[in-house]
Amino acid sequence: MLPEQNPYSPGSGRRPPELVGRQKELEAFDTLSARVGYGLGDRGIVLTGLRGVGKTVLLNEMHRRAEADGWLTVRLEARRDEEGAKTVRRALARELVVAARKLTRTSLTGRMKDALGTISSFNAKIGATSIELGVDISTGRADSGDVEVDLLELVEDVATALGEKRRGFALFVDEMQDLDAETMGALIAAQHAANQRDWPFYIVAAGLPNLPRVLTETRSYAERLFNYRPIGKLARDDAAYALREPAERLGAEYEPDALEQLLDATGGYPYFIQEFGQTAWDLAPERTITAADAAAAVSYGTDRLDAGFFRSRWERATKSERRMLFAMAVDGEGPSPTAEVAHRMTLQPSSLGPYRAALISKGLVYAPEHGQIAYTVPGMAAYIDRHHDDLDVSGAAD
Ligand SMILES: Nc1ncnc2c1ncn2[C@@H]1O[C@H](COP(=O)(O)OP(=O)(O)OP(=O)(O)O)[C@@H](O)[C@H]1O
Ligand SMILES: [Mg+2]
Structure with missing residues (x-):
């Protein structure tokens, strides 16, 4: 079938045509958001799983929902390199300023003006961006240079100002296991303080399955701070839906045997579903994907994964x-x-x-x-x- 109509989305963080099998996680986020709307507290969310299970896609969807609910959000990706700590803090300051800039278009409460002043002060200390927020810098707030103290002051000022309007402040952190220990400790401490004082500040994180352990090794109380949600392969029914539905919407279908073969090959892993779905679509001459098309797709798709996805990792x-x-x-x-x-x-x-x-x-x-x-x-x-x-x-x- 025509590759330009191919509905599947193999890749990293690419939104799939159907985000299936993640209702419970999305409900957990919706509950958190609703509680913020009522002025109630909750825990942050930590999504964990192997490569390609769909953590980034899910994190992005939660981010989108938070934005739609009028939250102040920052999206970060941790990196494990020498400059990691510096890079992530600069990114935090820059993204905060950019996010806060949107608020300047609305009429601001006194507290919110102060919060913007704190964000400006945090940014000025780190020197991340020259974008200005048009408020007086709150000198002496969030600019000590001690990341734990500064983050705490920042979170207090921003979250309490937003809380007045029943809105939240959230950091969406991808690959959190790669965060440097100092920034990780400071973020957990800020989340801890926020939980205790009912400031609507939440960390929503994604990472490898060892992330919960890294968090509790950094601060033992992290065990109780977050709603930990392991993300894995999809149940067979969900995986079948993820393959079938995008094709059917475009008037194509799978023979039952073809679907079974492809499902076996994917093992229910979201990334492999997209990869094999895409290959089957491209290889099928007609709008019905036959068992023979599926067999060819499994063979060709496996070769392609071996030559790309697996080989590139092996060669690292x-x-x-x-x-x-x-x-x-x-x-x-x-x-x-x-x-x-x-x-x-x-x-x-x-x-x-x-x-x-x-x-x-x-x-x-x-x-x-x-x-x-x-x-x-x-x-x-x-x-x-x-x-x-x-x-x-x-x-x-x-
Ligand atoms: N619920 C889902 N249903 C179907 N496909 C999905 C689902 N979630 C993600 N995918 C697809 O799986 C692939 C991987 O998604 P994503 O990049 O979010 O995974 P990840 O867990 O963040 O991987 P990594 O650990 O490598 O960063 C993408 O091609 C995406 O379109
Ligand atoms: Mg990812």
Whole structure:
């Protein structure tokens, strides 16, 4: 069928044609938003899951809803590099100023003017943007240079001003596990203070499955601060709907057997649903996607994923790190006991440490528990199995 009409959306953070199977998470956000409307408190939300399950898409949808409800919102993506802390704080200040600028068009309460002054002061200290908000800078507020103190003052001033209007202030943080420890600690502390004092400030975050652990290791009380929502593969019915519905809307359909084959190939993972759906559409000559079309799509789609999605991740690893990825594949989707992986590589567990740390930092593996390790990408073990003979893992040197 015509590729220009293809409704599927493989990619990163791309809104799918049907956002299926996430009603409970969206309801959790709607409840939070409704409670803010009543002047009541709630907890922030943390979405966690493997690569490609749809965390960013869901975070974006919650962000959209918060904006529609008149909240002041900031959207951030954490990055794990040397400049990470500086970059994310500059982004926070800049995005805050930009978001606050929209408010300047409305008539402002005294408190709101003060809050804008605090945002200006926070920004002036960090020097993120020269955009002005047309209010006096609240010198001495949120400009100490101590990120925890400054964020707390900022959150207090902004959230209490918005709270008067029954509106919320929210930070949407993607890849939160990659946030530097200091900024993470400051954000959790701000959320903690807000919860205790019923300021309508909320962190809505997304990240890998180890994010809850990272949060509680940073501040033990983080365990009780958030509504933790693990996001996974879709139930078979939902996955079927996600494949079928976009095609049917354009007058195309799947033969039942074709649908089953494709569903098996996707394993219910949202990213794979979009990828195989797109391939099946492109390969089918007629508006009915037959079992033969589906078989071709599974074969071609798998090759494409192997050559792109999986291979690009494999190539991010050095030779020694690949040996570790290889040794983990014995456990399928995992997790693998770290000591066992070291044993398979004929290494002392302590010698595995640097490879483990490098792979975590590259976002290829994560530690579900102490002493365990798992792939962040669904299907990685199967990829390694498929290419067992042609993946170069010989030799220990990089
Ligand atoms: N509920 C859903 N139903 C169908 N497709 C979805 C759904 N959620 C996301 N997708 C699709 O899955 C793909 C991955 O989505 P997204 O980038 O949000 O995942 P992610 O969990 O943020 O991945 P990563 O960890 O790599 O950032 C996209 O192509 C998106 O269109
Ligand atoms: Mg994402």
